[in-house]
Amino acid sequence: MEIISLDNVSYSYKAYNDDGTVGECIGVEGVTLSVEEGAFVALVGHNGCGKSTLAKLLNGLLLPKSGTVRVCGLTTTDRDTLFELRKNVGMVFQNPDNQMVASIVEEDVAFGPENLGVPQPEIVQRVYEALSQVGMEQFAKSSPHRLSGGQKQRIAIAGALAIRPKVLVLDESTAMLDPLGRKEVLDVAHKLNAQGMTVVLITHFMEEVLDCSSVLVMNNGHLVAQGTPNEIFANRRLLDEVGLRAPRTVELADKLHSAGFNVDALERSAHILGGDVCQELTK
Amino acid sequence: MLRDVTFGQYYPGNSFVHRMDARIKLVLTLLFMVGIFFVQSFAVFGFVTVFLLAVIFISQVPLRSVLRSVKGIVVLLVLTAVLNVFFAKGATPAEQPLWSWWKIEIYANGLKQAAKIFLRLVYLVIGSSVLTLTTTPVDLTHAVESLLKPLRVIKFPVHEFALIMSLTLSFIPSLIEETDRIxxxxxxxxxxxxxxxLIKRAKAFVPILIPLLVGGFRRAEELANAMNSRCYEGATKRTCMRVMKLGWRDYVAAFVTVAFFAGIFVLYAMRGSWGGVTWLYF
Structure with a gap:
């Protein structure tokens, strides 16, 4: 079932030029896409390609200048159902420090359900359920700024989960984290996806894309390609054009393949690829 | 530079005072602060001292931590006391100055007044620091929100006010970090x-303040987005996770404190009517 659908969506920012004139700066243009329920979609592209604009369009933080954005059957431009729509879209941003509203972990996670007007006993239940989903129950009473980046970002995810959304959008949520923190956040995202959550992962780390069910590639505000990770990584010309690079493991497998080794990057799922390459090399 | 501001000067503990409801603590502290201005004599100051020491003892906060707060206002204390010595006149027109030079006269009454002002200020600071030492800023915020609730009748934005306080608390650590980095x-x-x-140094802070300010606005926008994404729509139909319930401790503490200060108010109201027992009044 289709959970997110964008139909010919465009959005532009006001650009203030140095000579004092106000122009337009394209955020996204003519984007049409759809995401199936339960999918794990990666949205990639280099900086300024419109990834984050697209994310903000998904829960009505930005409203499209033209076209429609529908999530769970609700349109973002409908003011009456916007609240309902935001309940369905959990959003986690890049900087963990800038999304904490309280100085105690459990109170921060409780912010969402409090806004929904959930009765008090259920808030407590939701908070602890969300914290256990991200494995942070033991930090419920501590103050967020003492935690590591990965831990803070997991708290932010818990804050989104406490609203019980159907879609989780991670808007470059791993960009500021060290490799360990990134792994923590991605593990949580994959665990939630396995439980049925639709995940939209916005990133510029190509390694993170390997495990996704599909990839959307953006360039200069346009959606230029979509497909499985293997399809995307096989398309060298496309990657060069948009200034992206396939993960090292894929590149290595490709080189080995053309050198006559028995590894095929395209037919193998990314996860086993690493082991596969090693096996071939140690033969 | 990076002290843990979230917990302020909070002294972690599990004493009677720590476990009291923050609202009651706040109200009783205010009562205490008002009450000491009605203390007239050194004898009654003695009672207050005993009362305060008892509270500190029960709270299990070391006396040293409590007194540390007085250190911050030593200059103010000395200044106020000294000015009082010089400006106070005699208690009665007949009172002769102890010492005089040119237009400056020092009366025994002035010394007494100065000592009382000094004690009042010290007790004011100690009383409020007992509150902040045993209550986390988060609890205090909740207490303030809850106590201000009646003001909603006159359209005072109580929820917004509390939210601003709570956001301030949670952003202080990151702003300090950012200042450090800049x-x-x-x-x-x-x-x-x-x-x-002085001027050169003050100017040197401009390159710190501007990036800090710009960063602050950027943060504010991101935070607003994050709050909107989490369905924030203002105070309407909002619920709260934290429940504040009064326990037996609160009733006991409130009873004892109110009784104590009621006594002080009575003494104050009846000053002059018990001719004989002057020690209670001077």
Whole structure:
């Protein structure tokens, strides 16, 4: 079932030029896409390609200048159902420090359900359920700024989960984290996806894309390609054009393949690829 | 530089005072602060001292931590006391100055007044620091929100006020971190914060304040987005996770404190009517 659908969506920012004139700066243009329920979609592209604009369009933080954005059957431009729509879209941003509203972990996670007007006993239940989903129950009473980046970002995810959304959008949520923190956040995202959550992962780390069910590639505000990770990584010309690079493991497998080794990057799922390459090399 | 501001000067503990409801603590502290202005004599100051020491003892906060708060206002204390010595006149027109030179006269009454002002200020600070030492800023915020609730009748934005307080608390650590980072970045580029006159030094802070301000606005926008994404729509139909319930401790503490200060108010109201027992009044 289709959970997110964008139909010919465009959005532009006001650009203030140095000579004092106000122009337009394209955020996204003519984007049409759809995401199936339960999918794990990666949205990639280099900086300024419109990834984050697209994310903000998904829960009505930005409203499209033209076209429609529908999530769970609700349109973002409908003011009456916007609240309902935001309940369905959990959003986690890049900087963990800038999304904490309280100085105690459990109170921060409780912010969402409090806004929904959930009765008090259920808030407590939701908070602890969300914290256990991200494995942070033991930090419920501590103050967020003492935690590591990965831990803070997991708290932010818990804050989104406490609203019980159907879609989780991670808007470059791993960009500021060290490799360990990134792994923590991605593990949580994959665990939630396995439980049925639709995940939209916005990133510029190509390694993170390997495990996704599909990839959307953006360039200069346009959606230029979509497909499985293997399809995307096989398309060298496309990657060069948009200034992206396939993960090292894929590149290595490709080189080995053309050198006559028995590894095929395209037919193998990314996860086993690493082991596969090693096996071939140690033969 | 990076002290843990979230917990302020909070002294972790599990004493009777720590476990009291923050609202009651706040109200009783206010009562205490008002009450000491009605204390007239050194004898009654003695009672207050015993009362305060008892509270500190029950709270299990070391006396040293409590007194540390007085250190911050030593200058103010001394200044106020000294000014009082010089400006107070005699208690009666007949009272002769103890010492006089040119227009400056010092009366015994002035010394007494100065000592009382000094004691009042010290007790004011100690009383409020007992509150902040045993209550986390988060609890205090909740207490303030809950106590201000009646003001909603006159359209005072109680929820927004509490939210601002709580956001301030949670952003202080990151802003301190950012200030630190900017200072180091500017130093690395040759900025000089430690030499020169007052004006030069003040000017040197401009390159710190501007990035901090710009960063603050950026943060605010991101936070607003994050709050909107989490369905924030203002105070309407909002619920709260934290429940504040009064326990037996609160009733006991409230009873004892109110009784104590009721006594002080009675003494104050009846001053002069018990001719014989002057020690209670001077």
């Amino acid at each position: 200072i180091r970045a500017q130093k690395a580029r040759g900025a000089d914060f430690d030499t020169g006159g």
